Amino acid sequence: MNPVMNAVAHAAPDVDLSVSIGGLKLRNPVMPASGTFAEGLEKVMDFNRLGAFVTKTITRELRAGNPLPRVVERPGSLINAIGIPSKGVRYFVEQTMPHYAAYDTPLVVSISAPTAEGFASLAAELSIPGIAAIEANISCPNIEEDGKAFAMRAESTEKVTRQLREATKLPLWVKLTPNTGDVPEVARAAEAAGADAVVVANTILSMAIDLKTFKPCLGNIMGGLSGPAIKPIVLRQVFQCAKAVKIPVIGCGGISTAEDAVEYMLAGASAVQVGTATFLQPAAMTTIIDGLRSFCLHREIPRITDLIRGVVIEEADEPDLAWLDPVS
Amino acid sequence: MNPVMNAVAHAAPDVDLSVSIGGLKLRNPVMPASGTFAEGLEKVMDFNRLGAFVTKTITRELRAGNPLPRVVERPGSLINAIGIPSKGVRYFVEQTMPHYAAYDTPLVVSISAPTAEGFASLAAELSIPGIAAIEANISCPNIEEDGKAFAMRAESTEKVTRQLREATKLPLWVKLTPNTGDVPEVARAAEAAGADAVVVANTILSMAIDLKTFKPCLGNIMGGLSGPAIKPIVLRQVFQCAKAVKIPVIGCGGISTAEDAVEYMLAGASAVQVGTATFLQPAAMTTIIDGLRSFCLHREIPRITDLIRGVVIEEADEPDLAWLDPVS
Amino acid sequence: MSMQPLHQGSLAATTGGAGAAGSCASWKASVVAELAEVVSHEAVNGEYRHLVVRCSAEAAAAEPGQFFQLLCPQPVGEQPFLRRPMSLYGADPDKHQVEFLYKVTGAGTRGLDTLRVGDRLDIMGPLGTGFVLDPSWRSIVAVGRGAGLATLAPLAKTAKANGTRVTAVFSARRPDLLVSVDLFHSHGADVIAVTDSESTSGPANVERILRRLIADGACDAFFTCGSSRLMRVQQRLAQEFGLPGQVAMEQQMACGIGLCYCCVRDFNVNGEIVHRRVCWDGPVFDLMEALP
Amino acid sequence: MSMQPLHQGSLAATTGGAGAAGSCASWKASVVAELAEVVSHEAVNGEYRHLVVRCSAEAAAAEPGQFFQLLCPQPVGEQPFLRRPMSLYGADPDKHQVEFLYKVTGAGTRGLDTLRVGDRLDIMGPLGTGFVLDPSWRSIVAVGRGAGLATLAPLAKTAKANGTRVTAVFSARRPDLLVSVDLFHSHGADVIAVTDSESTSGPANVERILRRLIADGACDAFFTCGSSRLMRVQQRLAQEFGLPGQVAMEQQMACGIGLCYCCVRDFNVNGEIVHRRVCWDGPVFDLMEALP
Numbered sequence A, B: 001m002n003p004v005m006n007a008v009a010h011a012a013p014d015v016d017l018s019v020s021i022g023g024l025k026l027r028n029p030v031m032p033a034s035g036t037f038a039e040g041l042e043k044v045m046d047f048n049r050l051g052a053f054v055t056k057t058i059t060r061e062l063r064a065g066n067p068l069p070r071v072v073e074r075p076g077s078l079i080n081a082i083g084i085p086s087k088g089v090r091y092f093v094e095q096t097m098p099h100y101a102a103y104d105t106p107l108v109v110s111i112s113a114p115t116a117e118g119f120a121s122l123a124a125e126l127s128i129p130g131i132a133a134i135e136a137n138i139s140c141p142n143i144e145e146d147g148k149a150f151a152m153r154a155e156s157t158e159k160v161t162r163q164l165r166e167a168t169k170l171p172l173w174v175k176l177t178p179n180t181g182d183v184p185e186v187a188r189a190a191e192a193a194g195a196d197a198v199v200v201a202n203t204i205l206s207m208a209i210d211l212k213t214f215k216p217c218l219g220n221i222m223g224g225l226s227g228p229a230i231k232p233i234v235l236r237q238v239f240q241c242a243k244a245v246k247i248p249v250i251g252c253g254g255i256s257t258a259e260d261a262v263e264y265m266l267a268g269a270s271a272v273q274v275g276t277a278t279f280l281q282p283a284a285m286t287t288i289i290d291g292l293r294s295f296c297l298h299r300e301i302p303r304i305t306d307l308i309r310g311v312v313i314e315e316a317d318e319p320d321l322a323w324l325d326p327v328s
Numbered sequence C, D: 001m002s003m004q005p006l007h008q009g010s011l012a013a014t015t016g017g018a019g020a021a022g023s024c025a026s027w028k029a030s031v032v033a034e035l036a037e038v039v040s041h042e043a044v045n046g047e048y049r050h051l052v053v054r055c056s057a058e059a060a061a062a063e064p065g066q067f068f069q070l071l072c073p074q075p076v077g078e079q080p081f082l083r084r085p086m087s088l089y090g091a092d093p094d095k096h097q098v099e100f101l102y103k104v105t106g107a108g109t110r111g112l113d114t115l116r117v118g119d120r121l122d123i124m125g126p127l128g129t130g131f132v133l134d135p136s137w138r139s140i141v142a143v144g145r146g147a148g149l150a151t152l153a154p155l156a157k158t159a160k161a162n163g164t165r166v167t168a169v170f171s172a173r174r175p176d177l178l179v180s181v182d183l184f185h186s187h188g189a190d191v192i193a194v195t196d197s198e199s200t201s202g203p204a205n206v207e208r209i210l211r212r213l214i215a216d217g218a219c220d221a222f223f224t225c226g227s228s229r230l231m232r233v234q235q236r237l238a239q240e241f242g243l244p245g246q247v248a249m250e251q252q253m254a255c256g257i258g259l260c261y262c263c264v265r266d267f268n269v270n271g272e273i274v275h276r277r278v279c280w281d282g283p284v285f286d287l288m289e290a291l292p
């Protein structure tokens, strides 16, 4: 046996962690959730290890964000009503983008606008070198349809996605809200209108009241729930969406560990986003990446893609009507 | 000062804990959530202390319930897919009801059926002495409308509630699902069709996957999330519903302490149901009742009804569009 | 450790009483959730722990075959949510103590394992219906495996008090994993140990042992827990010889007191398959009705 | 307590390295989240605790005005979720130690209060931008109240090393609640204490004290933390006398590292009101830009 062969034979088998999301190849399936990531994390982790960067949602215009307090904690969860403080698109292109140019990691820009046209024009403006994909955060109020978030309804989702699709050739991810009654239907609408992937999901609308003052704990009265507490809910939505669409589903909700990420991939996610966990463990994403590799090594899974939609449903177990609300 | 006056002056001021739910007067606002209560609790607490009894949902026909495993735990929460094992309505009337007749506590019977007509006929059959109110659990699949739960849509809710209303003169509570995108709209439909109260809400559809076997943790694949983790979500729905309807809203979701109950009442609940908490602390309900009294005494609130809808919203804070998904 | 008796009012007892509008003065809790104090906690072997806690009189009145629902402390990095069912391993109504013998398995039992003497543990019980020992039986046979031995253990003491002779057939993977043998011996019971490592634990050998006991007149009734394979052997023999028997069953539990129906199992009642709640209708069932 | 040095690799440092496809070999964490070991933990008075932990070199390199985000243990019955920001109270790069002085306030600090020597505490830092001490300043004045004294404390040591004289004006509800006075004295600082109970803490009296210090040439710059009332007094005086100043601000935090924008405050930058993140742009800000 020659020495090279020998070395190869003894090297630990490696795991292929790469995934492909609607044409965009990522070195691994782990990326930040929008609004929980910024340059500060560079002090904590090597940015060249992430699957992708996902920016805080930006808007065309300047926005101040919501009144304070902007967060309140609950057991196993966080409620936030940050809003979208935004310095506008020009600031982003000129000041923020250069920062990420130093890294070999695709930059996904999260955008928002109050109208379908606003989304489209922002996407067009951002279809420039240095941006690898657009994530359309359509959980924002659609001012053309009585203020409901675009992602609350299949029709408005289809409309905004179609206009976005016409406006940009970049991979287009559409981020859904978990607050609607039929997320898979909305995912289908996004797919039909040309989305390359859906991100499932944003935060779950919630509330907390201060028992000393009897006032809402958040300046905005209501806010979005995130963190471990929401994982079972969003995992279910990812499972439903992965059954409903062929495009990749990116799972996002309460992921803190590699095990959580595996559970999401088994349910149907092709990649995962990590949000609130980073607030508790700033290196959560790289820890999860390492954990995914260990999990696969341990279980002798050569490619991480083998996990995607890997949940084992026995035919006999497949329930029918009782699904929608099994407790009923 | 005469001795009687003296005694009164020195007695601790008492708090009026009684509430009235659509004509039905309860000695206090605390009752069990359907499916988490049975005779067994009699060994733990004095049943004459509860605001009401609420039975496990019963159906006309015999039902076996879901395959095992029927529960899986998650941090701060439980996912259950018990289904509705039911011995049928005759068994209930003959065997179960007499058991509760011994107590001076109103008996609320939770019912379910796959059709609006089925609901109505069951309600009619149960409009008998010994039953104080009907709770219609309309989170079950409506076989007339492609299997979606009645409570997923305003139209099906209105239809089933109307037929129920015609079938019974008993106070009619309609229990909603938190899984729809617009719970207040569904609550309005129930109110319009004659419900005396809405119960907000049932469990949140969820999933968990076993990382050893890659199989769903529940025999039914999906199940309903309950427990502290869901409190901020359901509290928000109670707040929204209390703004949308004039009939009483009964809050249910993750209540474990008197403080939780107060938070729900401030958000708009006229009474509360306690479910999963009883599995952890079997005397949770009586502990909550005692805690409500202490809270009111401490804060010098003479009547518990003063808490209802007591959340203080400052005009200036009242947000508009941003409400639906404040993170957006 | 404090030398005073622990007057830990149970939550139920505490809240059942004072200030209750419309409260029925005569009502009294028979199942309590209370903070018991750890009196001793020791490793029996690599897998099993023996836990003794001081508790209320209600809890200490538990009977063989009944169980408690323990609210386990959180081990590092894990958050068990539900209570965990554990059989009564011993009860001392005078000392106000109950004992558990448990195997460290998952998050909950790992949490239990962190308890130190003097710590508080929230126990709820006694729950379920226990074994029934007919005083007319002169001798009984207890067949157990794994944690099932813990469940059978308190039978030995009660049987002795009744003047009933006990023969225990204990099965384990290895001899060092056999637990509570000494306890049985101390109550005058005979113990026959069979193990996988010695290839003595197969159903055929156990059947041979049981047939001999029956032939010797040492078996007026079967009591079993912890192995459906061994249960089936006993069901066959009970049928053949017309012997009564009782089996303690396990099932995952949420409430532990008959509310939630998560712990149902199938039983064969006169040819009809019915669901029963292990926590409420059991955990001890008629041997002939049990299905594996 | 173990006598070996604690080589507790930080989570960040651990995960930054091995097996990273596409990893940049030269990258190194400057902010770490790590399990530090409690070296000492003492009550300073009824409200305040002094906590010393052994940590990594990165953490021990923290500078005055910087802070850490502490992942607090859960006290009984409460579940703090977010980390809690705590100012550096002292750092010893040689001993690999950092110190905190905190007030027991709510769930998180009640959790901290349960820590015993030898326990581990997950600390994340150093975070934010600290105080800047211009070596040309001969004397500075530090004005603090409440927990603000903890934040100002490490200034005394650094100032001494620079040969800068420090006068501290400390405000508290009662004399017994004044903390870190000895620490300041030990670094040769003068301490002027004002209290509510002695009616000396009003803004008018503090202004009188500060004017005297300015007149005496004892104030080349203001440093303040913990009271917006006292901050306003200093802003007025700084304006009047053209003195520089720095203020350490507080705000509720989630991430502590500039990601979430929950910790913004309004600042007046050349007449324009701008939002800044206390955790990232601060917590130390220019005195004249701060708004209460």
Ligand SMILES: Cc1cc2nc3c(=O)[nH]c(=O)nc-3n(C[C@H](O)[C@H](O)[C@H](O)COP(=O)(O)OP(=O)(O)OC[C@H]3O[C@@H](n4cnc5c(N)ncnc54)[C@H](O)[C@@H]3O)c2cc1C
Pocket: B073, C067, C080, C082, C083, C084, C085, C086, C087, C088, C101, C102, C103, C104, C105, C106, C107, C108, C109, C110, C147, C150, C151, C249, C250, C251, C252, C253, C283
């Ligand atoms: C009536 C009864 C009496 C029991 N008595 C004893 C005893 O005396 N000694 C002993 O060692 N064990 C006993 N068991 C089993 C014991 O309850 C489980 O080992 C324990 O619940 C495992 O919890 P875990 O968190 O460590 O394991 P995990 O596997 O993490 O538990 C996950 C979930 O599954 C449930 N579960 C896991 N194994 C079992 C099981 N065998 N039976 C029921 N639920 C299970 C847990 O309660 C929990 O809800 C008894 C079970 C029952 C039903």
Ligand SMILES: Cc1cc2nc3c(=O)[nH]c(=O)nc-3n(C[C@H](O)[C@H](O)[C@H](O)COP(=O)(O)OP(=O)(O)OC[C@H]3O[C@@H](n4cnc5c(N)ncnc54)[C@H](O)[C@@H]3O)c2cc1C
Pocket: A073, D067, D080, D082, D083, D084, D085, D086, D087, D088, D101, D102, D103, D104, D105, D106, D107, D108, D109, D110, D147, D150, D151, D249, D250, D251, D252, D253, D283
């Ligand atoms: C940069 C910075 C440095 C600090 N340094 C110190 C210090 O050295 N010593 C000290 O005693 N305190 C300090 N504080 C205040 C300390 O963070 C709070 O007292 C602590 O977070 C309270 O947490 P709790 O859970 O005990 O209280 P709770 O009131 O239960 O906390 C609820 C929430 O509000 C937040 N919160 C409450 N009070 C404050 C506050 N004053 N500032 C920011 N967030 C708050 C908590 O972090 C938590 O998110 C500092 C705050 C900041 C922002």
Ligand SMILES: Cc1cc2nc3c(=O)[nH]c(=O)nc-3n(C[C@H](O)[C@H](O)[C@H](O)COP(=O)(O)O)c2cc1C
Pocket: A033, A034, A035, A036, A056, A057, A078, A080, A082, A083, A084, A110, A137, A175, A201, A202, A203, A225, A226, A227, A228, A230, A252, A253, A254, A255, A273, A274, A275, A276, A277, B327, B328, D260
């Ligand atoms: C503080 C905070 C700010 C957020 N801001 C945004 C945002 O700007 N755009 C967006 O699409 N989602 C935003 N989100 C939602 C997250 O991207 C993510 O969908 C959600 O938090 C669920 O994931 P998690 O449980 O891992 O946090 C925000 C979440 C948090 C906690």
Ligand SMILES: Cc1cc2nc3c(=O)[nH]c(=O)nc-3n(C[C@H](O)[C@H](O)[C@H](O)COP(=O)(O)O)c2cc1C
Pocket: A327, A328, B033, B034, B035, B036, B056, B057, B078, B080, B082, B083, B084, B110, B137, B175, B201, B202, B203, B225, B226, B227, B228, B230, B252, B253, B254, B255, B273, B274, B275, B276, B277, C260
């Ligand atoms: C084990 C279990 C069984 C339930 N069964 C029913 C049921 O039969 N009918 C019903 O309307 N709700 C049922 N529910 C839902 C509860 O009544 C309640 O709406 C829900 O659990 C939320 O409250 P909680 O967080 O306090 O448990 C069940 C919940 C659980 C946990």
Ligand code: FES
Pocket: C252, C253, C254, C255, C256, C257, C258, C259, C260, C261, C262, C263, C264, C277, C278, C279, C280
């Ligand atoms: S565990 Fe709830 S019924 Fe048995």
Ligand code: FES
Pocket: D252, D253, D254, D255, D256, D257, D258, D259, D260, D261, D262, D263, D264, D277, D278, D279, D280
């Ligand atoms: S705490 Fe997150 S930006 Fe400051």
